[in-house]
Amino acid sequence: MAVGAIGAFLEVLLPQQVAKLAEMEGNELVQARKGTADVNTAVAGLWADLAPKGSMTLSADRMTEDLALAKRTERSADDALSHVQAAEAYMAQADGLPFQFHSPSFIATDRAAAQHLEKALTTSIKLSHAATLQLTIAGHMSQNSQSLVSVNASLNARDWTNAARTASTIATDLKSQQIPAGDPEALLDPLWAKWVDAMLGVAIDAQQYSLASAANQTQQAQQAGRTLAAARDQLAASFAAAQNGAGAWQAKTVQPVLDSIARETTASGA
Numbered sequence: 001m002a003v004g005a006i007g008a009f010l011e012v013l014l015p016q017q018v019a020k021l022a023e024m025e026g027n028e029l030v031q032a033r034k035g036t037a038d039v040n041t042a043v044a045g046l047w048a049d050l051a052p053k054g055s056m057t058l059s060a061d062r063m064t065e066d067l068a069l070a071k072r073t074e075r076s077a078d079d080a081l082s083h084v085q086a087a088e089a090y091m092a093q094a095d096g097l098p099f100q101f102h103s104p105s106f107i108a109t110d111r112a113a114a115q116h117l118e119k120a121l122t123t124s125i126k127l128s129h130a131a132t133l134q135l136t137i138a139g140h141m142s143q144n145s146q147s148l149v150s151v152n153a154s155l156n157a158r159d160w161t162n163a164a165r166t167a168s169t170i171a172t173d174l175k176s177q178q179i180p181a182g183d184p185e186a187l188l189d190p191l192w193a194k195w196v197d198a199m200l201g202v203a204i205d206a207q208q209y210s211l212a213s214a215a216n217q218t219q220q221a222q223q224a225g226r227t228l229a230a231a232r233d234q235l236a237a238s239f240a241a242a243q244n245g246a247g248a249w250q251a252k253t254v255q256p257v258l259d260s261i262a263r264e265t266t267a268s269g270a
Helices: 002-050 060-095 103-157 160-181 190-214 219-270
Strands: none
Touching: 002 060, 002 103, 002 160, 002 219, 060 160, 103 160, 103 219, 160 190, 190 219
């Protein structure tokens, strides 16, 4: 009876278990491939939008749209990766069934595909997360740029108190953006980090000019005014440099990552 039971298991139950696991694994892999394709499309479109002039040059509405897309894409990539991991779990389960003389035939091909999908999705998560970080910084910079316009208006109106207060608020926010701007995970061109620094310089100098003017410290105000003018020139120059260098930065830093995603996706059969 024992021999008969083992025979029945080997001839009937084992193939059924393998087939069931293969079916579940295959379904997970199908979903992983579809998810990967959708994520790739989103990531490529997102960085095509950021690449020409840089994330900092987008309109406020476009920043908001792209930031929402970046966050959705990151979540979608995580979901697709969970399907890959589920497929790998089913493969491990099928491979671990007892009394098998060799691994089930579907595992060799599908395991390699899953590994390529995992690499593609992990890299897509990196790029979508980088876009999220960049666009968050860009949102702050857009608001600070608009606030600087307000500072200039207050200075022209000789409203020293309002100018100093607004400049101080801008400087505080810009200081909070310096570390994120230098975060390697953001894949932000260092030229844009220099723009952040340059804007901080303008805000600080505008505050000093306002305070000196409010205190009727004529000599100090004149010196602060000259320093502010030079800082404004530096701000304009740093913006132009970062904008003009955006294409080269994308080609050197981002495009190779996009290319690696495409290669891994193709290798996976997706």
